[in-house]
Amino acid sequence: MSIYSSRPWLQAIDPLVPREIDLPEIPVYKFLSDSFKKFPSNIAICYYGTEITYAEFEYLTNKLANGLKSIGVKKGDRVAIHMDNCPQYAIGFFALMKLGAVVVQIGPMASAKEILTMINDSGAKGIITLDFLVGKIQEIFDESSLEFIVAGSLHDYLPINPFPCAPFGVPDPQPIPNQENIFEFNKLLNQSGQFNCADINPREDLAVLQYTSGTTGMPKGVMITHFNITSYVTCAKILDYKNVEGEEVYPVNLPLSHNYAMFQTLVLPIALGGKVVIMVRFHPDEILKTIHHHRCTCCRAVPTILAMLAQHPKLEEFDLTSVRHWIVGGAPVPEKIVNVFKKISGGNVAEGYGLTETTSGVIINRLYGQTLAGMGMPFIETDIRIINPGTGEDVPIGEAGELLIKGPTVSAGYWEKPEETSKTFESGWLHSGDLVRLTQEGVLQFVDRLKELIIVAGFNVYPSEVENTIYQHPSIMEAAVIGMSDERQGEVVKAMVRLKPGFELKEDELIAFCQEKLSPYKVPKIVQFVEDFPRTAVGKILKRALR
Missing domain, CATH: 3.40.50.12780 (ANL, N-terminal domain)
Structure with missing residues (x-):
């Protein structure tokens, strides 16, 4: 044992x-339908002052499910979502859950080549995206498994006077091409507000294909079932024993295209009957204003x-x-x-x-x-x-x-x-x-x-230990430690650092600082100063790209 x-x-x-605890065997969409029944007039989605109640959210997802069904989406089909954070992302996700389709998550910053790889690997039938991203999809459409494109705009739900501030860096609205295989998101909502949800076997039926961030190579589609998601959300609800159903306020400042934000800042608060405050992208001013004005109860970062x-x-x-x-x-x-x-x-x-x-x-x-x-x-x-x-x-x-x-x-x-x-x-x-x-x-x-273990002359060096030491220096904003090949010792330690605004630091000063706190073989032999780092979709430093 x-x-x-x-x-x-x-x-x-x-x-x-x-x-x-006992874990329920339910489809993901039941979180929304249950909250709709309990809190129909509560705000489910808030987008810069535009508010969507649970009753409206339930009907919008039913309408889109009917619209997607009308263009051929059925249970088991893979459909990609390739968007910045917006109400349509949330509506699209739950509509696809009700259809029994599988959401293929694709980050808005993915290149055309990366999109093509994930589309063809998953065999996605369609993609839900935004007006300014349509051109990128059209580039790869003929080489892909795609049969249709659904496109909306970040401006569709944006009020004239955004609150507490306007989103940062949002592109101007762009016309959606008038083509046979391209559908406007809003027009697909011209359907009945009633929908018969698909029968789901929670342990067997896939809900999401979440592609790995690729830190170790070619991205792979991770199969996530309805039971995986509902188990996660149920455990998270119980773990936070101070939450109050119908009163929680969760800001969305990380990309919904990543499992961290999708399940913890959208599906979880919806299961609680809470308010989801959507920000298009992270900006420090915007998140601080959002927490301040909306009195957010929890924050993921x-x-x-x-x-x-x-x-x-x-x-x-x-x-x-x-x-x-x-x-x-x-x-x-x-x-x-x-x-x-x-x-x-x-x-x-x-x-x-x-x-x-x-x-x-x-x-x-x-x-x-x-x-x-x-x-x-x-x-x-x-x-x-x-x-x-x-x-x-x-x-x-x-x-x-x-x-x-x-x-x-x-x-x-x-x-x-x-x-x-x-x-x-x-x-x-x-x-x-x-x-x-x-x-x-x-x-x-x-x-x-x-x-990422570094071996210096036979000694193990853990990058995180060196990074934690470097973070103790008052000039350091961020640090990443990697191994570099060395003829004599096999590898040596290299530190890449980003300084706080207005601070100055020399290579020999940082090395001397580390020498006071680390064994000699752990001390960086090379220090490189950078303005920023390559990152994954949620902002983690992508070390593979540093080597």
Whole structure:
């Protein structure tokens, strides 16, 4: 029996969080239909002052489901959504859930080549997009599996006087080509507001194909079922035991094309009967004004966002005290940034961890009370093991090894890639490719990506340890550490850093700073100053592109 079978992490979980729950076997669309019945006049979607009630949202999704059905969409069809954040994204997602179709998530910044790869890999029949993105789709249409394009505009629901401010960087409206295979989003809504939803087998039927961010190579379509999503949302609702149905307010500042934002800032608040405040894209002024004016109750972010907000010159002018907690995924958050947000809002900054293959974040620190050193504890109904990646044997508690995850949110595998699936998913256990350790107190601590480990003259160097040291220097905004080939030592440590505005720092000064805090083999031999980093869709630094 595994030493992890007794779930030693339970001792660290907030005592008010239940250790076991019954998970409903329901389709994703039932979250919306239930909230519509409970809170028909509550605001479901807010978009710069335009408000859509739950009754209106229910009918709009029914109308679009009928419209999509009229152009040939049926259960099991894959349909891509390629949009910035907007009401049509939310309407399109739930309409496709009601049809029993599979949403193929494609980020708005994807190139034509990347779009073609995902469209043809998934066999998508159609795509829902925006007016200024249609040209990119037309470039690849004839080479793709696509049969139709549905296009709307970011301006369709934008009021004359946006509140609390206008969205930043939104392109002007563009005419939608008048072609046989291109349909206007709004015209597809000229349908009945009643719809008979598809019968769904939650454990078997796919809801989403979420393509990996490609940090380790060619993106793969992760198969996410209705049961994966509803299990995730149910656990998240129970974990946050201070939420109040019908009263929660969630800002959407991360791209809905990513599983983090889609399931945690759209599907979760809809399941709570809450208000979803949609921002087209992240902008520090806009998110601060949104939280201040809408009295947002919870906020999801990545470390880059909190770092930018912490440096905002007018941060203390905004009232952020409505935020109960800030959940942050993607990378550890430097302690000094955590302290800024605890001081200004009073809420915890709770680190979390998840993968595309786990639906969303499945390891989370305490939302209330004292947070614990590390990224947190496994989700309700989730099991973990930590193994020696060479032998496959469990490592003792306290030692670093590869994290394996098993539970109701873990995907069945990769779309039409049986070999890749068999390598990553083994008897229900997902091999994360990440090195972690479990403390005696039951808290998981991130060590590093298994593939990012740097070996200097036979010594293991974990980039995150060096990065955390660099973050202690007052001039540093962001840092990324990678290994560089070296004839004598095999590899040496290279640090790439972004300075805070107005600060200056020399290479030898940063190296000297690290020498005071690290073993000699861990100290960067090369320092490169950058204005910004290549990033994934949610803003994480894309280390693969740095090498």
